[in-house]
Structures are given as C-alpha cells and as structure tokens.
Amino acid sequence: MKQKSLLAATDLCVKCGLCLPECPTYQITLNENESPRGRISLIQGWASGDLKASSSLHRHIDNCLLCRSCESVCPAQVPYSRIIDEFRSLAGKGPQRVATKVTLLVSRAVLINQGISRLASRFASFARSSRVLEAISKRSRLTRQLSTFLNDFQPHTQRKTFYPALSANKGCVGLFTGCTGELFDTETIDASIRLLCRLGFDVWLPPEQSCCGALDLHAGNTKKAGMLAATNVRAFDRPELDWVVTLATGCGAMLKEYPDYFPRTEELASKTVDICQLARKVIEDRQMVLRPLNKTILLHAPCSLSNVLKTADAQKDLISSIPGARVEILDQVNCCGAAGSYMLEHPEMANALRGKILAMVRGARPKYLLTPNIGCAMHMKAGLKQIDMATEVIHPIVLLEQQLTSGEAI
Numbered sequence: 001m002k003q004k005s006l007l008a009a010t011d012l013c014v015k016c017g018l019c020l021p022e023c024p025t026y027q028i029t030l031n032e033n034e035s036p037r038g039r040i041s042l043i044q045g046w047a048s049g050d051l052k053a054s055s056s057l058h059r060h061i062d063n064c065l066l067c068r069s070c071e072s073v074c075p076a077q078v079p080y081s082r083i084i085d086e087f088r089s090l091a092g093k094g095p096q097r098v099a100t101k102v103t104l105l106v107s108r109a110v111l112i113n114q115g116i117s118r119l120a121s122r123f124a125s126f127a128r129s130s131r132v133l134e135a136i137s138k139r140s141r142l143t144r145q146l147s148t149f150l151n152d153f154q155p156h157t158q159r160k161t162f163y164p165a166l167s168a169n170k171g172c173v174g175l176f177t178g179c180t181g182e183l184f185d186t187e188t189i190d191a192s193i194r195l196l197c198r199l200g201f202d203v204w205l206p207p208e209q210s211c212c213g214a215l216d217l218h219a220g221n222t223k224k225a226g227m228l229a230a231t232n233v234r235a236f237d238r239p240e241l242d243w244v245v246t247l248a249t250g251c252g253a254m255l256k257e258y259p260d261y262f263p264r265t266e267e268l269a270s271k272t273v274d275i276c277q278l279a280r281k282v283i284e285d286r287q288m289v290l291r292p293l294n295k296t297i298l299l300h301a302p303c304s305l306s307n308v309l310k311t312a313d314a315q316k317d318l319i320s321s322i323p324g325a326r327v328e329i330l331d332q333v334n335c336c337g338a339a340g341s342y343m344l345e346h347p348e349m350a351n352a353l354r355g356k357i358l359a360m361v362r363g364a365r366p367k368y369l370l371t372p373n374i375g376c377a378m379h380m381k382a383g384l385k386q387i388d389m390a391t392e393v394i395h396p397i398v399l400l401e402q403q404l405t406s407g408e409a410i
C-alpha cells in the first residue's frame with residue numbers, strides 16, 4: 001500500500017462512529033483523536049497532504065493498541081490495522097523516551113537472536129540470585145523497565161526436534177513456540193508437547209523457526225517482518241505436517257494473516273491452528289475424561305483471540321468441561337493493555353486498562369487466571385504481584401494437561 005492506496009483505504013470510513021464505544025483509548029480519554037474514527041481522519045489528512053506528520057499526530061496514532069475491537073464492529077469493514085501498519089511503514093513512529101527506546105532495542109535483540117537470548121538468560125539468572133535486579137530496578141525508569149523484562153526470564157531449555165505420539169495416531173503437527181514463549185513461558189511449551197503427544201500427535205519443533213514478526217510489522221518494519229515470515233515458511237515446509245500449532249494467540253493471529261502482507265505464505269497460514277481449537281476437537285472426538293477441580297477460574301480472551309482468530313469458544317468449552325470448576329469469563333473487559341510492546345511504550349495507559357481486570361480478580365479471588373497469550377500473561381502477572389494477589393496466571397493448556405494426565409516426562 002503506498003500513500004495513494006492508504007488514502008483510498010481511509011476513504012472507506014463513513015465516519016458513523018459505531019467503533020467509538022468499543023475503543024479502549026477513547027473510553028479512557030473521551031478524545032476523538034484517541035478513537036478509531038479520529039485516527040483514520042488524521043491518517044487521511046496526512047495521506048492527502050493536508051496534515052504534517054507532527055509529533056502530536058504521531059502520538060495519537062502511537063497510542064493505539066491495535067486491539068482491533070473497532071474492526072470487529074465496523075459496518076464498512078475498514079481495514080483498520082492495515083491502515084495503521086501502512087502508516088507506520090511509510091511515516092515511522094513518533095519520538096520516544098530514551099528509556100523506552102533502549103528497552104525496545106534490548107528486548108527485540110533478545111527475542112530475535114538466539115545467541116543474545118542465551119546470554120541474557122544467564123545474566124538474568126545471575127542478576128536475580130545476586131539481587132542485582134532488585135537494586136537496579138530502583139535507579140531509573142530505564143533500569144526499572146529492563147529489570148521487569150529480565151525478571152521473568154527463564155533458563156534456556158534444550159529441546160528435541162521430534163516427540164512421538166503416545167496414543168493412537170491422529171496425525172503430525174509442527175509446534176510454533178514463538179520467541180517470547182521460549183524465553184518466558186517454557187511451562188506452556190512443555191505442557192503442549194505432552195498434551196499433543198498424549199492426544200495422538202507426532203510433534204515436530206523445527207529449530208530454524210523464528211519470531212512471528214508481529215512486533216516488527218506493527219512497528220512499521222514490514223521488510224524485517226517479511227524476512228521472519230519467510231524463515232518460518234521454510235522451517236515448517238514439511239509435507240508430513242497436518243497442522244502448525246500455535247500457543248500464543250498473538251503469534252497465531254500473525255501467522256494466519258501472513259498472506260495479507262507477504263507472498264508465498266498461504267500454505268503455512270492454512271495449516272495454522274490454535275492449540276485450544278485442535279485440543280477441543282480431539283478431546284470431544286475421543287470423549288476423554290478430565291479430573292475434577294474444585295476451584296474458581298477466570299478465563300481471559302486476548303484481543304488477538306476475540307478480534308482476529310475468533311475462536312474463543314474453544315478455550316471456554318475446554319475449561320468449562322473440567323468437572324467442579326467454577327469458570328468465570330472475563331468478557332466485560334477490553335484490551336488488558338499488554339498489546340505486544342505497548343506495555344513498555346505506554347505504561348500509564350497499559351496500567352489503566354489492566355486495572356479493570358485486577359479489580360475483577362480481587363473480587364473473584366480465583367485460584368487461576370487463564371490467558372492464552374504470553375504478553376497478556378506477563379502484564380497481568382506483574383499487576384497481580386503489585387497488589388499481592390497469589391492467583392496463578394497460566395495458559396489454559398497448562399491447566400487442561402494437568403487435569404487430563406499425570407504428565408509423562410518429555
């Protein structure tokens with residue numbers, strides 16, 4: 001999309017305003033420039049040459065979470081997220097604080113480069129055990145952000161590339177682990193491998209797979225995102241794979257939408273399936289029994305699940321089928337504020353949005369808060385820690401696997 005086609009895309013908006021009540025940043029600010037309609041008008045003005053890309057114009061666009069709640073109610077089907085991505089790709093992002101820039105640079109390098117991530121993992125273990133993190137976190141905004149990022153780092157896990165099915169064979173899957181998952185959520189990867197093998201799948205973990213590219217795409221770096229997409233296409237180019245299973249819904253949404261941005265990605269996109277969706281189908285087919293659990297569980301549906309994948313029913317059905325579980329669905333809340341790197345770039349807005357979820361956790365006092373997206377999990381975990389709540393934040397698959405099986409070693 002060039003400037004002219006970007007203008008044509010913004011012209012699709014009929015300015016009806018139906019999207020405004022759905023927009024989390026508009027709900028908080030009540031400012032038209034912080035709404036979908038307002039942002040589209042600003043980009044329209046820039047693309048037509050009437051407005052300059054001033055820092056205040058950039059600020060309003062950058063404040064968008066890309067949660068896509070607006071898209072899901074838009075009668076004119078305005079391709080809102082593509083408009084934002086294209087604007088950022090053509091005009092870049094606005095000025096950022098030094099602390100934010102450094103945190104983003106470090107976190108990107110760590111997430112994308114395996115060598116750097118191993119080094120960072122060792123440094124994080126040392127810093128935690130020697131209390132360095134605690135000490136530096138008090139020094140400045142930058143050290144606070146970096147220490148929060150490093151605090152949840154998990155030790156590097158050496159995995160096999162193949163795990164055979166443990167019951168009657170249902171097929172062969174490739175597991176997309178995601179860059180963030182490998183560094184911050186090895187528990188979900190381990191549980192997913194065990195569950196998929198138990199359900200009858202051979203599981204491949206191609207070591208060449210990389211970050212899905214969502215962070216780069218949404219930061220306006222379309223070229224880099226395209227290179228990551230091409231790496232993943234090569235990594236999962238195996239005719240024996242029936243499915244490519246994603247664990248984080250943010251990555252799943254990105255893989256599913258590759259063809260909207262990058263050529264020769266259709267096959268990977270068509271094989272991509274969210275783990276809860278696949279697990280529900282097999283568990284229903286086999287009428288597998290889950291062990292009872294007499295606990296309260298809050299279930300969170302990330303924006304990537306509700307507004308892009310649109311398969312939130314799968315996790316709801318799976319968790320509701322645990323006998324004795326009191327499941328409450330967090331469906332009265334908007335975006336939790338994590339939104340990829342948004343929580344690092346806009347901590348004030350991210351924390352304000354998280355507040356509603358924390359209040360619900362305080363009221364329900366659940367044993368578990370389940371969310372299938374690692375970014376949301378990290379953001380909510382940090383909030384719960386601040387208010388001293390012991391609720392465990394885990395992926396629905398971790399709980400499901402715990403209730404389905406005693407857990408064979410992998």
Ligand code: SF4
Pocket residue numbers: 022023024025026034035036039063064065066067068069070071080
């Ligand atoms: S993507 Fe979300 S935050 Fe951005 S304009 Fe749409 S509803 Fe608002």
Ligand code: SF4
Pocket residue numbers: 012013014015016017018019020036037040070073074075076077078
């Ligand atoms: S709902 Fe769609 S058409 Fe209406 S103002 Fe929002 S983006 Fe424009």
